[in-house]
Every structure is written in C-alpha cells, then in structure tokens.
Amino acid sequence: MLELTDVSKHYGGIKAVDKVSFKVYPNEVVGLIGPNGSGKTTMMDLISGHTPLTSGHIVFNGQDITRHNATKIARAGIRRTFQTTSLFKDCTVLENLSIASHLEDKRSLFNVTTRKQSQLNIEHKSLELLEFVGIDSAYADRSVSELSTADQRRLMVAMAMVGDPAFILLDEPSAGMIVGERDDFQHLLLKIKNRGISILIVEHHMRLLSKICDRMVVLNFGKVIADDKPEIVQRDPVVVEAYLGRGSAAHAHG
C-alpha cells in the first residue's frame, strides 16, 4: 500500500532521514519509533508532503507520490494529525470538523448551489465522526477549549478521518493522556483499523504501541535499525542499545 525506497532528507550536513525503506501493507498498524531526534517527525512530514525529499521514492497504492505536495497527497488518501495546537480553539467542535471538510471538498466553499446541501452533509458526517471517535454530541456546539486534552486528541483523529482516507499518520496521538484515557484511546485506534484504514503511528508509549501495532519500524540517527513484530523489536539488543545510548529506555513510557 505504502512503499518507501531509500528515502532521505538532509538539512545541510544533518541526515535527518537517511536512505529509509519500509512498507505498510493494507489494514496494517505500524509504529514508527526511535530515540529523540532520530527522524520520526521528519519521516511523517516527508510522507504527508509537508517537506520535500532530498532523494528516494514514495509510492502509495501504485501511484508515485514522491513529488506531490501535501494537498495532493491528502487527496490520494493519506491524512495526518498534527499537535493539538493546530486546532481552532475558539471555534466549536463542529466548526473545526466543518473546516476540515471544506478543505477536503473545496467545491462546497465556492459553489453556491451545492454549498447548502454540502453544509448539511458535512454536519451529518461530522456528527457521525464525533460518535465514532467517542466525543459526546453535547460538545458538538461547544468551544474546543472546553474539551479535555484527551477529547482534543480524539477530535484531531476525527479531523484526519474526514473524507474517508485509506491511510492515516498519527503523530504522538496519546500525548497528555492519563492511563485510563490511553486505554480507551487504544480501542479507538483498533476501531479505525477495523474500518480497513492503515495507520502509521509515532508514539512514545510502548504499552499502547505493543497492543495495537502489527509491526514496528525503529529509527536511529535517521536510519532503520529494526522492522519487525513488537515483541521481537522490544527484545532486539540493537534497539535497546539505541535507546539506552541516548539516555531514554524503550520502556520508559510504558
């Protein structure tokens, strides 16, 4: 489904991502892990088209998307979450979803005859999405700033799901959640997988990852040092050494 071949990103002399190759198969959940500064965020930016590659190739569903910009990649069916700071905090929950929907379907913004119908459809779909991600519909017309951190994270996921993507990239989606919230969130991620959506997730919480991932790809200094099932990766001496060597154990955030 997604195939990366020798993908590199250099910033001057820094090889943030260095000849990375891996695949994500349909309906797979893959964790992208590694110590701080190992290239995870850069990798997400490259796949989603927010940063151009220095070299290499990315193919999605048979289509070469290497030189596509972020909008074109989103249209091809790859969406991502950002940090919660990218939410419009003074707007309502529904308004945030509506903005994401209008960006998805620009015709609904500019074509007056379809705008009204589109708005109704968007509202209907947005309410469905809210229910799917587990945000109480009572919050639909409340300001985003009234949501808990966990619900803001769920809203980010809902926004990434607008337009029924085939693939979503999640960047530290459980950051700021407490243990019980993280367990509930884990169920949401499995529900997304059960919808047939593939997921590439950057996340520090190993316990969450090992419960939801089919596979983990480990980066260190921009290179892939392991690509295997979670239970194998977590016992891999090269992986353990990479984390310990940078002073943050792989199990530190369990």
Ligand SMILES: Nc1ncnc2c1ncn2[C@@H]1O[C@H](COP(=O)(O)OP(=O)(O)OP(=O)(O)O)[C@@H](O)[C@H]1O
């Ligand atoms: N815009 C940039 N300009 C210069 N160097 C950059 C830039 N973006 C990232 N880097 C460097 O590339 C390397 C990889 O950074 P990146 O943020 O992708 O790592 P990460 O694994 O996501 O780290 P963290 O876990 O701390 O978020 C780091 O050495 C970083 O300093």
